[in-house]
Structure formats: structure tokens, C-alpha cells
Amino acid sequence: MSAKVKTMERKGASFSEKIYFVEIFRGMATTFGHFWKNLLDNSKLYVRHYPEVEPEIPVRWRGRHRLTSHDDGTVKCVACFMCQTNCPANCIAIEAGERLDGKAEKMPATFTIDLLECIYCGYCVEACPLDAIRMDTGIYSVTDNNRESFVLGLEELLQTPGAFSEEEYKKGGA
Amino acid sequence: MSLLDIILVAVRVAFAAFIPLCFIAVCVWMERRGAGFFQDRAGPNRANIFGFRAAGLVQNLADGAKLFFKEDVISDHIKHKFYFVLAPLIVFFAALVSFAVVPFADTLVLNGKSYIMQGIPIDIGILWFLALAGFGVYGIILAGWSSRNKYGLLGGVRSAAQVISYEIPMGLAIVSLLVVYGTVNLNEMAQFQGKLLFGFIPMWGIILQPLGFMIFLIAAFAETNRTPFDLAEGESEIVAGFHVEYSAMKFAIFFMGEYIAMFASSAIIVTLYFGGYQIPFLATDTLISYAKPIAFLLMLGLPAGMYFFAGWIRRNNVSHYPRENDPRVYEANIYIKCFWGLVIVLELFLFALLLCQSEGSAAHIFVVLLQVSTFLLKVTMMIFVYIWVRWTLPRFRYDQLQKLGWQVLLPLALLNIFITGAIVVALS
Numbered sequence: 001m002s003a004k005v006k007t008m009e010r011k012g013a014s015f016s017e018k019i020y021f022v023e024i025f026r027g028m029a030t031t032f033g034h035f036w037k038n039l040l041d042n043s044k045l046y047v048r049h050y051p052e053v054e055p056e057i058p059v060r061w062r063g064r065h066r067l068t069s070h071d072d073g074t075v076k077c078v079a080c081f082m083c084q085t086n087c088p089a090n091c092i093a094i095e096a097g098e099r100l101d102g103k104a105e106k107m108p109a110t111f112t113i114d115l116l117e118c119i120y121c122g123y124c125v126e127a128c129p130l131d132a133i134r135m136d137t138g139i140y141s142v143t144d145n146n147r148e149s150f151v152l153g154l155e156e157l158l159q160t161p162g163a164f165s166e167e168e169y170k171k172g173g174a
Numbered sequence: 175m176s177l178l179d180i181i182l183v184a185v186r187v188a189f190a191a192f193i194p195l196c197f198i199a200v201c202v203w204m205e206r207r208g209a210g211f212f213q214d215r216a217g218p219n220r221a222n223i224f225g226f227r228a229a230g231l232v233q234n235l236a237d238g239a240k241l242f243f244k245e246d247v248i249s250d251h252i253k254h255k256f257y258f259v260l261a262p263l264i265v266f267f268a269a270l271v272s273f274a275v276v277p278f279a280d281t282l283v284l285n286g287k288s289y290i291m292q293g294i295p296i297d298i299g300i301l302w303f304l305a306l307a308g309f310g311v312y313g314i315i316l317a318g319w320s321s322r323n324k325y326g327l328l329g330g331v332r333s334a335a336q337v338i339s340y341e342i343p344m345g346l347a348i349v350s351l352l353v354v355y356g357t358v359n360l361n362e363m364a365q366f367q368g369k370l371l372f373g374f375i376p377m378w379g380i381i382l383q384p385l386g387f388m389i390f391l392i393a394a395f396a397e398t399n400r401t402p403f404d405l406a407e408g409e410s411e412i413v414a415g416f417h418v419e420y421s422a423m424k425f426a427i428f429f430m431g432e433y434i435a436m437f438a439s440s441a442i443i444v445t446l447y448f449g450g451y452q453i454p455f456l457a458t459d460t461l462i463s464y465a466k467p468i469a470f471l472l473m474l475g476l477p478a479g480m481y482f483f484a485g486w487i488r489r490n491n492v493s494h495y496p497r498e499n500d501p502r503v504y505e506a507n508i509y510i511k512c513f514w515g516l517v518i519v520l521e522l523f524l525f526a527l528l529l530c531q532s533e534g535s536a537a538h539i540f541v542v543l544l545q546v547s548t549f550l551l552k553v554t555m556m557i558f559v560y561i562w563v564r565w566t567l568p569r570f571r572y573d574q575l576q577k578l579g580w581q582v583l584l585p586l587a588l589l590n591i592f593i594t595g596a597i598v599v600a601l602s
Contacts, residue, residue: 021388024567031212031566038211040486043494046214053495 057138059164059172062122064139065113065152066160068132070103075158076132079106083124083133091117092124108154115142115150138163182282182289190274190293193550194434199234200554201433205561206230212565225501226508229491244422252419257320262417262424264313266431272306273438275299277361279451279545280458284535290361291542299360300348303442304341307397310435311337314399314406317428318416329415332572333406336396339579340403344393346587347386350594351446354382364450368457376454379447385590387447389583394443396579398435401564405572440556441549448552451545458541465537468544469524476524480517484510 016022038045048055057063068076079096097109124133137160144150162169207230210217218233226232252258274293282289296302311333318330355363363379371377380387396403407415417428444450453461461468491506530536570578 028562028566032562034214035208035211035562038214042211042216042490045210045216045494047216049493049495052493052497 055140057140057163059136059168061138061140062120062135063163064115064137064142064160065124065133065135065157066137066162067111067154067157068134069158074101074103075107076130077108077111078104078130078132079108080129082127082129086123086127088121088123089117089119091115111154111157113152113157115152116147134162134169136162136164136169178284186289186291187293189278191270194270194273194437197437197557198430198433199231201436201557202234203231204557205564206233208558208561209565212562226505238426241422241426246422246424249419251322252320253322254320257316258419259424261313261317261320262420262427262431264316265310266427266434268306268310268313269431269435269438272303272310273434273441275302275360276438276441276445277364277450278549279542280365281361282542283538292361297359299358299363300442300446301358303438304345304348307435307439308337308341310431313431314416317420321416321419323419325412325414325418326416328412329406329418333399333416336403336405336575339576340393340396340583343389343579343583343587344397346584346591347390347393348446350386350587350591351379351383353591353594353598354379360445360450364445364452365458367449368452370455376449376452378449383447383590383594385586386594389587389590390446391443392583394439395560395563398439399432400436400560402567402570403575404569405575436557436560437553440553440560444549444552444556448556451549453544453548458545461541461544462537465540466528469527469540473521473524476517476520480513483513
């Protein structure tokens with residue numbers, strides 16, 4: 001099989017292109033068309049009116065993190081440190097503690113994520129063997145006035161609900 | 175000096191000083207909203223005072239307040255702090271003062287005395303503008319040098335080289351214009367352009383000197399450091415060039431100086447090539463003798479224009495998403511009422527003029543106001559051309575810039591002088 005060769009036409013060599021003016025006026029006609037159309041009727045601008053109209057978040061979108069729990073409300077995380085080890089930004093800090101509910105041997109005593117360090121790469125979700133950490137909250141706007149509120153603790157991570165149903169999430173290929 | 179003399183001096187100095195400052199806000203607004211519309215987006219339209227956004231003009235206040243209250247940093251590595259602070263001021267004042275010689279209306283005759291309608295009543299006109307436009311670049315060079323920073327210095331050096339290349343074609347384009355007009359006084363040039371060519375074409379500079387106009391326009395873009403010649407601040411190559419070390423109000427003064435330079439340069443282009451304050455086909459004498467019919471036509475035209483303008487506001491000042499009790503509709507109604515109020519005030523003024531018995535001073539003042547409005551309208555359109563070009567053309571590469579200046583514009587400008595001279599000699 002021979003490779004397909006596509007010869008690109010080189011522009012800018014002809015006389016009318018070399019004296020710039022013809023091409024400049026053509027370009028300016030194009031931009032003025034856009035300007036005039038939008039000036040007369042600004043309803044067709046390619047913009048989302050953001051704070052009022054929110055974007056649709058797809059299932060695979062990596063939003064703020066959350067920790068999942070079993071049906072009986074116990075935390076799925078077993079403090080295996082996979083996510084913390086994998087994290088390229090070093091934003092996860094786990095302290096393991098003894099687990100007394102019989103599900104496993106360990107559970108996180110503290111689980112903090114520093115959102116100011118996080119780069120939202122999703123490696124923690126990939127690394128987790130128990131599907132205990134997810135980024136499916138659909139929260140894309142993380143803002144506050146002080147640094148402390150960006151450090152999420154175990155309780156906060158557990159309480160945040162997921163934005164999608166279980167089937168949707170599984171179908172999303174996570 | 176009588177009281178009238180003093181008032182008129184104050185008025186014309188105030189006009190020359192404050193109109194450029196007012197136009198900073200208009201320019202920035204036009205630039206940002208215009209850029210938005212050129213690129214199919216909205217531009218700044220959220221900043222408001224009690225829900226009134228004034229089509230985005232309130233954003234200027236917010237930006238101004240922000241720049242005003244920012245910390246004014248002068249880095250420790252800057253040795254010559256005096257020059258560092260002086261540089262933006264040179265840019266700003268050179269641009270502001272260069273507007274002072276531009277006539278914004280024809281000579282006003284009141285009680286047999288004539289008053290020149292320009293900031294500084296001197297005859298050197300275009301030479302003053304050339305000198306000060308060139309002087310503004312010293313500020314940029316000084317800023318680049320005193321920043322003690324390689325990007326700043328590169329920006330300053332680029333600016334210097336660019337000015338050397340483009341002042342010459344600009345000067346030569348003006349030389350051929352002087353051959354045609356036979357004067358350096360800008361007011362006489364504008365009066366010259368009030369005449370008609372072959373009896374039906376306005377004798378504007380652009381019609382007498384099309385090639386000279388193109389050369390002057392390109393050189394003026396280069397002179398004001400606007401795209402496609404804004405290599406002094408090419409942010410992709412040298413970060414921000416000469417103003418990389420500047421912050422807060424020092425940067426804001428650079429920024430405002432750039433827009434004043436754009437305004438002054440538009441005013442000069444309009445005066446030299448687009449008839450200045452002249453309304454096409456209506457020279458000053460005609461205007462004065464037909465003041466009342468023109469006022470009557472304006473009285474008819476204003477409400478008609480306002481009707482369509484109100485429709486445009488009502489169509490466009492709405493939220494383009496489902497929203498209950500859309501506050502923008504309320505906002506639009508207020509704007510429309512304000513504009514109708516303005517129209518009514520203008521109508522009353524025009525009506526007073528119609529009732530006025532004396533053909534003398536009222537008509538003269540009316541004509542001056544008409545010419546000032548024409549002048550500002552033309553300048554605004556020229557500023558729009560600046561903005562339009564900025565959001566259409568990419569930046570020149572540096573060697574292409576020099577090549578265009580020396581190898582294309584300079585020979586063309588010389589050729590233009592030769593042709594102009596030949597025609598003028600042949601006709602006289």
C-alpha cells in the first residue's frame with residue numbers, strides 16, 4: 001500500500017496576493033459581515049450565557065471528587081494508599097485506621113484532598129481497586145474566599161452525592 | 175478681551191483636552207464589544223450599576239476602579255525610577271497634545287469677530303502633529319530602556335526602528351498632500367476640502383490623493399502601534415514588550431495613551447483625507463444660509479432615526495434564554511425613554527432655532543455644533559476602522575515590516591510626490 005500524498009496548494013505567490021490589499025479587503029469584508037450580522041441581531045452569538053445557563057456535564061467528565069459507600073452506609077475505601085501513591089500532584093493525604101465493621105481490615109481515619117493542588121487528572125479514580133473514589137459529582141465550579149475550604153475532609157467527600165445514576169456511570173466506561 | 179472671547183477660549187481648550195479623554199472610554203468599549211461581535215461572541219456585558227449595563231460601558235468603570243486601586247509596583251532592579259515613571263506620561267501627553275491643532279469646526283464668526291475652533295490657535299498644524307506623534311515614541315523607547323529587562327528593551331528597540339521606517343513614508347505622503355493643498359494649516363486644509371470637484375464630487379483628500387491616503391493610513395497604524403504593526407508589544411514573542419514591567423495606573427496611562435493616540439491619529443486622518451468637519455456638499459457658507467431648512471429636516475429626521483434605534487434596542491437588549499420577568503426588557507425600556515427624552519430636548523433646541531429671528535449668531539453656533547458632530551462621527555468611524563483592522567489582520571513579521579516600510583512604501587511615496595507634482599504643474 002502506498003501512502004496517500006496530498007499536495008497542499010501554496011498561497012501567497014500571485015501578484016494580487018503579494019500586494020496585500022485585495023486579500024486584506026476580502027478578509028475585512030468577511031469580518032465585517034460577522035460584525036454587522038451580530039450588531040443587528042445578537043441572539044445568534046456562539047456563546048453560553050454562563051452563570052444563568054449552565055453547561056451540560058457528560059458522565060465521563062471529571063468533576064470534584066467524592067468517596068462512595070456501601071449500601072449500609074459504610075465507607076468503601078480500605079485505605080490501600082493506591083490513589084495517594086498514584087497522585088501526580090500529591091494532593092491526597094490518607095491516614096489509615098483500624099476497621100471494626102468487618103468489611104475489611106483497614107479504613108481511612110482521615111482522607112483529605114487539597115483541591116488547590118489537584119490537577120483533576122483522574123488517576124486516583126483509575127487506581128482505586130474498590131471504586132471507592134469517583135469524580136462524578138458534576139461539580140465544575142470550585143470557588144471560595146479562603147484556602148482552608150478547599151481542603152476536603154472524609155465527611156465532606158462522603159456526603160457529596162454523585163450526579164448520575166449507577167447505570168449511566170457504568171455505561172460511561174469509567 | 176471680552177467675556178465672549180474668554181468663554182470661547184475656555185470652550186475650545188476644554189474640547190481639545192476632554193474630548194480625547196472621553197473617547198478613551200468609547201474606544202475601549204468599541205474595541206471590546208467590537209472584538210466580541212467580530213468573533214461571534216458578546217464581549218463584556220455583565221458589569222452593571224443597579225442592573226443598568228449601558229451596553230457594556232459600565233465595564234470601563236469597573237476596569238478603571240480596579241487599575242486605580244492596584245498596587246503600584248516598581249521592581250528593585252529598576253535603577254532609573256524617574257525615567258521609568260516618566261515614560262508613560264510622555265506617551266500619554268504627547269498623544270493628548272497632538273490633538274490640540276486639529277480643527278473640529280470651521281472658524282466661528284460672532285459679532286464680526288472670528289474664533290478659530292482648535293485647541294491651540296497656531297498655523298503650523300500638521301507639523302505639530304508630526305513632531306508630537308514622533309515624540310510619543312520616545313516614551314515607549316524610554317519605557318523599554320528603563321525597564322532593564324530584555325523583553326522591554328527589545329520592544330523599545332523595535333518601536334524605534336519601526337518609527338524610523340514609517341515616519342519617512344508618512345512625511346512624504348504629507349508632502350504630496352501639501353503640494354495639493356498649498357498650506358500646512360489644518361483649518362485651511364479642511365476649508366479646501368469643502369469645495370467640489372467637477373461640481374459634484376466633494377474635494378476630499380482621499381479623492382485627490384488615493385495613493386497618498388493608503389500610505390498615510392499604513393504609516394499611521396504603525397505610528398500608533400496598532401495591529402498589524404504592534405511588534406513593540408508582540409505578546410507571543412516578547413511577552414508584552416515595552417510595558418512588561420508596568421502595573422496598575424502606570425500601565426493604565428500607557429493604555430489610555432495608546433487609545434488617545436488612536437483618537438488623535440483618526441482625527442488627523444479625517445482632517446487630511448476625509449474633509450475634516452465638512453459635511454459633504456454643504457460648505458460652511460451654504461450651511462449658514464440654509465440653517466433653518468437644515469434644522470427643519472433634522473427635526474423630521476431625528477424622531478425617525480430614533481424610532482428605528484428604539485426598535486434595535488428593544489430587539490437586542492433582552493436575555494436570550496428563558497427568564498421570568500426579564501430585567502433586561504425593563505432596562506431597555508428605560509434606555510429608550512432616556513433617548514426619547516434626549517431627542518425631545520434636541521427638538522426643542524432646533525425649534526428655538528427656527529423661531530430665532532436673527533440670521534446671525536444663532537445660525538453660526540448651530541453650524542458649529544453641526545460640524546463638531548460631523549467631525550466626531552467621522553472620527554468614530556475612523557476609530558472603528560482601526561478596530562476592524564485589528565481584529566482582522568495578523569501581526570507582521572519583523573523583516574516583512576521593514577521590507578514593507580523601506581522597499582514598498584518609500585518608493586511609492588516618492589512616486590506619489592512625482593505624480594502629484596506633475597499634475598499640479600500641468601494644471602496651473
